[in-house]
Amino acid sequence: MVITKNKRLENAFALICAMVFLWGTAGQGSSLIAAEIKHKGGLATASPERSATAGIASGYISLNGKRLYVHYAYAMAQPNAFDDKKLDIAVLVTEKPLSANELKDAQRLEYVVHKKRNYALFKINDQGKPIYEVIEHPVLEDTRLIMSGTTVAQFVADVLSKDRIQGSFRTGAKKDFSVYTYEINVSFNAQIEKAKLPEPLPDAETGKALPPDGGDPAKAYFAYRLAIEQKDVAAFRRLSQPPTNIEMPDAEMKESLEFMASLVLKDPKVIKGYINTAGDRSALYLIGTEEGEKRYGTIEMIKKNDAWIVKGENWSDIPHQK
Numbered sequence: 001m002v003i004t005k006n007k008r009l010e011n012a013f014a015l016i017c018a019m020v021f022l023w024g025t026a027g028q029g030s031s032l033i034a035a036e037i038k039h040k041g042g043l044a045t046a047s048p049e050r051s052a053t054a055g056i057a058s059g060y061i062s063l064n065g066k067r068l069y070v071h072y073a074y075a076m077a078q079p080n081a082f083d084d085k086k087l088d089i090a091v092l093v094t095e096k097p098l099s100a101n102e103l104k105d106a107q108r109l110e111y112v113v114h115k116k117r118n119y120a121l122f123k124i125n126d127q128g129k130p131i132y133e134v135i136e137h138p139v140l141e142d143t144r145l146i147m148s149g150t151t152v153a154q155f156v157a158d159v160l161s162k163d164r165i166q167g168s169f170r171t172g173a174k175k176d177f178s179v180y181t182y183e184i185n186v187s188f189n190a191q192i193e194k195a196k197l198p199e200p201l202p203d204a205e206t207g208k209a210l211p212p213d214g215g216d217p218a219k220a221y222f223a224y225r226l227a228i229e230q231k232d233v234a235a236f237r238r239l240s241q242p243p244t245n246i247e248m249p250d251a252e253m254k255e256s257l258e259f260m261a262s263l264v265l266k267d268p269k270v271i272k273g274y275i276n277t278a279g280d281r282s283a284l285y286l287i288g289t290e291e292g293e294k295r296y297g298t299i300e301m302i303k304k305n306d307a308w309i310v311k312g313e314n315w316s317d318i319p320h321q322k
Helices: 009-018 215-229 233-239 250-261
Strands: 002-004 032-034 055-063 066-069 072-079 087-094 119-124 130-136 143-148 154-160 164-170 175-177 180-194 207-209 266-276 281-290 293-304 307-316
Touching: 055 072, 087 164, 087 180, 119 154, 119 164, 215 233, 215 250, 215 266, 215 281, 215 293, 215 307, 233 250, 233 307, 281 307
Parallel strands: 002 143, 072 180
Antiparallel strands: 002 032, 055 066, 055 180, 072 087, 087 119, 119 130, 130 143, 154 164, 164 180, 175 180, 207 266, 266 281, 281 293, 293 307
């Protein structure tokens, strides 16, 4: 797996919640690091198992000479991991079909496949360039291979419209991917579904300003950060909300918290914050540093059982809009 050096805690949050990385490049010059992420858990013809939204895939994914054949294709227009005003097209090719329930109200295809086996997942940016690649293959056993910022496979688009994508992912020859010999030769054709987009965060027009220090939501956020730094699984569970229907055993979460702790930005400070009129949802805007560079954070907080918890976190090198 290859991941970028410029990381956002949203990505680490996704690691904890879904054992899936949403890594992307915050800048064009991000360096790459090799690693692996652990996790647990011919042309297709019509089948009763096929979900209503499944497209067709054909071809194979090969690791160390062992071929995995894929038959189903899915595509989703979803927010870019670093700029939610842009949309990526996520393309998923699988050995077995997904159910309609699994795709219902999905915010990202990454969340849909977090416990699935035997697939390849790609993201195509708004320029038609492949920027993200995930391989889940029997040879990997309890790991996935991930490439972000670029891909090993080449993408060729035959059709790329607002509602359909058709094309291929191919390496041509066998390539080195981490410590594996990798080859993919897959064609696909899928309808593009629309991700369920989150509600806009409260602002000065839809809510009211929080105190300069962020008030109670900020206190909860910094307690959440402390839980990460101390690898405190119980506190992390109490102070955060994973995506719907995603669970993780304590042992896996402990291991992931150790990784998350290495991603925490230094000396974050609250710039401003807002709370909605109902008093149960807030937005915090922070500034911190990573390797001497400024990073800008947007934190979504919600109130659950009269306590503030972290719902989502997003850090980038793009300053907040005024």
